[in-house]
Amino acid sequence: xxxxxxxxxxxxxxxxxxxxxxxxxxxxxxxxxxxxxxxxxxxxxxxxxxxxxxxxxxxxxxxxxxxxxxxxxxxxxxxxxxxxxxxxxxxxxxxxxxxxxxxxxxxxxxxxxxxxxxxxxxxxxxxxxxxxxxxxxxxxxxxxxxxxxxxxxxxxxxxxxxxxxxxxxxxxxxxxxxxxxxxxxxxxxxxxxxxxxxxxxxxxxxxxxxxxxxxxxxxxxxxxxxxxxxxx
Numbered sequence: 001x002x003x004x005x006x007x008x009x010x011x012x013x014x015x016x017x018x019x020x021x022x023x024x025x026x027x028x029x030x031x032x033x034x035x036x037x038x039x040x041x042x043x044x045x046x047x048x049x050x051x052x053x054x055x056x057x058x059x060x061x062x063x064x065x066x067x068x069x070x071x072x073x074x075x076x077x078x079x080x081x082x083x084x085x086x087x088x089x090x091x092x093x094x095x096x097x098x099x100x101x102x103x104x105x106x107x108x109x110x111x112x113x114x115x116x117x118x119x120x121x122x123x124x125x126x127x128x129x130x131x132x133x134x135x136x137x138x139x140x141x142x143x144x145x146x147x148x149x150x151x152x153x154x155x156x157x158x159x160x161x162x163x164x165x166x167x168x169x170x171x172x173x174x175x176x177x178x179x180x181x182x183x184x185x186x187x188x189x190x191x192x193x194x195x196x197x198x199x200x201x202x203x204x205x206x207x208x209x210x211x212x213x214x215x216x217x218x219x220x221x222x223x224x225x226x227x228x229x230x231x232x
Contacts, residue, residue, distance in 0.1 A: 058084035060198035075145035131157035149183035
């Protein structure tokens with residue numbers, strides 16, 4: 001079996017999350033484990049677990065996103081989770097924000113190959129430079145990009161007031177919430193909430209930190225609290 005093919009024990013989970021687009025998800029898995037590995041966007045050791053660790057792990061985030069929402073995916077890299085959400089949810093309008101040229105080339109090619117051109121856009125920029133340049137989104141996503149305080153400084157300005165940041169996190173989620181809750185508040189966010197998703201169908205649930213953008217803050221305050229490091 002090729003590394004990108006769907007393992008038999010994950011078929012039910014994949015069908016639950018991707019529905020009749022599971023074949024399209026398989027084509028994306030093939031791109032990630034072939035061109036993605038060759039171009040250095042995905043490590044060779046990740047290829048055998050592309051479905052469990054990456055595609056399904058990201059696809060469960062869709063349950064937190066309302067129908068017809070606009071999504072900005074910050075630090076998209078190889079398209080995780082933004083491309084996965086675009087594949088799973090054709091009702092979403094997705095913008096993939098990525099600063100590195102080799103990654104944006106791969107993303108643009110993947111969007112065209114998978115026929116997602118109409119609803120998915122690739123935007124080459126650093127996340128911190130996007131405020132005021134992209135339409136405000138209903139949802140801003142990020143996966144393994146930065147600590148919660150810096151991430152909120154980049155993501156919350158891209159969300160409409162009342163919109164949400166959904167940050168895919170690992171075991172550090174609760175500790176980051178405790179450490180950075182005050183910083184998130186100063187950046188205009190509500191109380192961060194850690195949510196476990198996919199526990200019914202995945203062996204390892206996905207942890208997502210959800211933050212509502214409650215109010216706008218001045219650009220000066222936003223830059224001061226977000227810190228100076230760049231997104232990947």
